[in-house]
Amino acid sequence: MPASSQSDPPGPSVRLFFALWPDTATVRELGGWAARAHATCGGRIMRPDTLHLTLGFLGDTPADLLPALVRETQGRRIQPGTVILSRYGAFPxxxxxxxxxxxxxxxxxxxxAAQLGAEHRQLWDWVRALHPARPEPHFRPHVTLLRNADTRELPAPAPSRIEWRYERYVLVASMQDGSGRYRIVASTQA
Incomplete structure (x- = not known):
């Protein structure tokens, strides 16, 4: 077979994303929001240990890029801030x-949210040098509460606002064992 038609089997990879990871109190508040949304929309409530706000999705990443991404993440600092979660939304x-x-x-x-947009852009400024993934065309900060839900009608109004104070973001790997669990592999400095 000619060399031009042969392809090497893909090497091992890991599915990665960057996210804000909530503290226990924020997880509890998000759980209340999810229960209220579930009463209106049905679907599957996300497990508390999976709740997060994605800053950048890298997707399937060659495993040999992970050490450089970990080192770079650990050397980063972000501007601490607060994002106010104040509404429900849907991706139909x-x-x-x-x-x-x-x-x-x-x-x-x-x-x-504007500050998170700036953090999102800064994140991709340095990730581009290490990873071939491209940023989302439109960054919308959000926390997924329900999957497989009826999105035609959302609860209104949202429960009390959630003030989420953050000081760092994390690099997260999706476990490839079918469990739907995540593992934090690195964190920026506080």
């Missing part, structure tokens, strides 16, 4: 219901 096609901050479309954008 994947049938996801989420909690998120107000944005320009709501008429009252959250300053914390």
């Amino acid at each position: 096609r994947p049938r996801i219901v989420w909690a998120g901050p107000a944005d320009a479309e709501d008429g009252h954008p959250d300053e914390g």
